[in-house]
Amino acid sequence: MSDALLKVARQAALAAGALLRLNFERPHDITLKGVIDPVTESDLQSQEIILSLLQRAFPEHDILAEEDLGEKNPGPGGHPRPHDPSRPRWIIDPLDGTVNYAHGFPMFCVSIACEVAGAVEAGVIYDPLREELFEARRGHGAWLNGRRLKVSTVDRLEAALLVTGFPYNIRERLPATMARLQNMIARAQGVRRAGSAALDLAYVAAGRFDGFWEEGLKPWDTAAGVLLVSEAGGRLTTFEGRPYDPFAPTIVASNGRLHDAMLAGLAITAEAGSF
Numbered sequence: 001m002s003d004a005l006l007k008v009a010r011q012a013a014l015a016a017g018a019l020l021r022l023n024f025e026r027p028h029d030i031t032l033k034g035v036i037d038p039v040t041e042s043d044l045q046s047q048e049i050i051l052s053l054l055q056r057a058f059p060e061h062d063i064l065a066e067e068d069l070g071e072k073n074p075g076p077g078g079h080p081r082p083h084d085p086s087r088p089r090w091i092i093d094p095l096d097g098t099v100n101y102a103h104g105f106p107m108f109c110v111s112i113a114c115e116v117a118g119a120v121e122a123g124v125i126y127d128p129l130r131e132e133l134f135e136a137r138r139g140h141g142a143w144l145n146g147r148r149l150k151v152s153t154v155d156r157l158e159a160a161l162l163v164t165g166f167p168y169n170i171r172e173r174l175p176a177t178m179a180r181l182q183n184m185i186a187r188a189q190g191v192r193r194a195g196s197a198a199l200d201l202a203y204v205a206a207g208r209f210d211g212f213w214e215e216g217l218k219p220w221d222t223a224a225g226v227l228l229v230s231e232a233g234g235r236l237t238t239f240e241g242r243p244y245d246p247f248a249p250t251i252v253a254s255n256g257r258l259h260d261a262m263l264a265g266l267a268i269t270a271e272a273g274s275f
Contacts, residue, residue, distance in 0.1 A: 017128030046094035093220035097196035113223035123224030151255035167216030201225025205232035211254035219246035
């Protein structure tokens with residue numbers, strides 16, 4: 001079944017990505033979900049395309065998506081249908097990197113994953129500007145445009161290129177967030193902040209980054225990327241070293257060789273706060 005899931009996810013990601021590419025340099029209609037959390041018309045249009053293709057192929061499946069589903073996932077009384085763990089569930093970010101997109105910064109993607117019985121079985125991340133399609137099936141590896149992916153072999157933080165992101169409530173969490181960033185900058189060869197968690201994870205899977213950490217992410221930010229990293233031979237935990245799942249509040253992803261050193265670097269004092 002995972003092959004059929006991946007095929008439809010691929011079709012949906014490519015179709016939505018084509019729309020994002022077409023709209024990228026056009027003026028955007030931007031609204032705010034939070035003080036620094038925008039949504040554009042392209043987020044909504046991309047999600048419509050994805051939902052149409054997924055629900056046509058799998059009408060019995062559940063949906064978890066970043067943007068309000070409205071009437072697209074109806075249950076009793078017209079309310080959104082509650083998730084039944086016995087049903088497969090699609091986890092969708094129609095535009096990961098909306099702030100970048102809204103400002104014309106070319107770092108964004110579509111992320112689509114399918115969870116079956118609590119485990120992500122298939123995932124796709126598509127960068128429409130670079131036409132890079134990252135995909136994975138549980139137990140069948142991770143791939144980029146048909147090329148098998150493997151995490152990097154870097155085994156020292158001082159030789160590592162890391163990447164991170166900041167939560168939308170960073171203004172309330174600034175001391176803890178900056179304490180972790182300072183610790184990692186002092187240990188790594190370099191630290192980047194690109195603005196798309198899904199692509200950050202895809203790049204860890206591809207060996208372009210050696211490790212990634214962030215807090216306050218949502219399932220649609222990480223579901224596909226987590227499968228990519230895992231299938232490419234990487235390791236994933238929370239900041240505390242516990243097993244990661246897409247509903248956890250913190251994430252550390254690495255090539256495995258650097259993981260313990262990253263966890264040590266992310267440990268901060270009680271004075272700085274914790275998640």
